[in-house]
Amino acid sequence: MDDRHKINEILKNINDSTNKELQLCLDYLNNDFEQTKMTIIKLTKHLDTTEVLYNKVLKEYEKRVKR
Numbered sequence: 001m002d003d004r005h006k007i008n009e010i011l012k013n014i015n016d017s018t019n020k021e022l023q024l025c026l027d028y029l030n031n032d033f034e035q036t037k038m039t040i041i042k043l044t045k046h047l048d049t050t051e052v053l054y055n056k057v058l059k060e061y062e063k064r065v066k067r
Contacts, residue, residue, distance in 0.1 A: 003028060 010017045010025045017025070 007025050007028050010021045014022070
């Protein structure tokens with residue numbers, strides 16, 4: 001059984017899970033949260049850079065088209 005499946009089973013039966021299972025679930029969820037947060041941060045930086053570059057190219061294009 002892979003981790004995701006095991007975590008889903010724990011979450012379905014939280015009241016009947018052992019402390020060890022709950023700890024496993026907490027560790028998994030914390031790790032998932034941290035990975036997701038880092039991915040969002042990286043994507044935000046990428047999006048910001050893309051916007052800056054787009055605006056730079058657009059500004060140059062508009063200067064040329066106005067001539």
